[in-house]
Amino acid sequence: NAGVTQTPKFQVLKTGQSMTLQCAQDMNHEYMSWYRQDPGMGLRLIHYSVGAGITDQGEVPNGYNVSRSTTEDFPLRLLSAAPSQTSVYFCATAGGLETQYFGPGTRLLVL
Amino acid sequence: AQTVTQSQPEMSVQEAETVTLSCTYDTSESDYYLFWYKQPPSRQMILVIRQEAYKQQNATENRFSVNFQKAAKSFSLKISDSQLGDAAMYFCAYRSADISNFGNEKLTFGTGTRLTIIP
Numbered sequence: 001n002a003g004v005t006q007t008p009k010f011q012v013l014k015t016g017q018s019m020t021l022q023c024a025q026d027m028n029h030e031y032m033s034w035y036r037q038d039p040g041m042g043l044r045l046i047h048y049s050v051g052a053g054i055t056d057q058g059e060v061p062n063g064y065n066v067s068r069s070t071t072e073d074f075p076l077r078l079l080s081a082a083p084s085q086t087s088v089y090f091c092a093t094a095g096g097l098e099t100q101y102f103g104p105g106t107r108l109l110v111l
Numbered sequence: 112a113q114t115v116t117q118s119q120p121e122m123s124v125q126e127a128e129t130v131t132l133s134c135t136y137d138t139s140e141s142d143y144y145l146f147w148y149k150q151p152p153s154r155q156m157i158l159v160i161r162q163e164a165y166k167q168q169n170a171t172e173n174r175f176s177v178n179f180q181k182a183a184k185s186f187s188l189k190i191s192d193s194q195l196g197d198a199a200m201y202f203c204a205y206r207s208a209d210i211s212n213f214g215n216e217k218l219t220f221g222t223g224t225r226l227t228i229i230p
Binding site for chain 1: 146155206
């Protein structure tokens with residue numbers, strides 16, 4: 001039981017490049033979400049999903065796309081990376097009213 | 112919209128002593144959950160303790176306990192017998208208990224308190 005996994009752990013991008021951050025869970029949780037963590041700002045919600053085929057925007061969605069084709073996976077896409085997207089990204093999952101469990105994070109540097 | 116405020120950016124405590132981290136929140140809801148998460152240098156977010164708003168009894172997990180004051184919208188974390196491994200960023204978070212609306216499962220975080228343990 002791996003819980004929540006994220007890949008890659010660290011990535012460097014150039015401005016304008018695209019990439020996908022991967023998140024996978026094996027807990028059969030319906031709810032999955034992406035947060036970004038910036039210094040002095042805590043964690044902020046980017047996008048979330050309440051089940052396969054259902055996604056919605058969070059607090060800071062601009063510049064990011066998501067899709068949810070399976071219960072297990074919830075990738076986050078950056079279509080054209082910008083320096084403002086330099087951050088640490090966390091994926092989290094929850095089942096119903098249970099506690100949210102976080103992945104180990106992906107550190108992204110956009111030059 | 113809910114907000115969570117942690118007014119202490121940094122705290123320090125002597126090893127084996129007790130420290131209290133503060134958190135206040137604002138909400139118009141009557142039923143919700145409150146959490147404290149710990150983030151050590153590894154960056155992993157680790158759940159420390161959880162409190163359901165409908166429960167009057169304060170939650171306790173070993174050396175960690177909370178003082179939940181619903182009327183005052185206050186949710187402080189007390190760490191007893193502080194250990195070197197307690198050094199981390201601590202985040203207070205809020206979550207609605209109403210799951211009838213999509214998105215209510217999201218967590219709203221405070222800005223964190225960095226706790227240093229002095230040997």
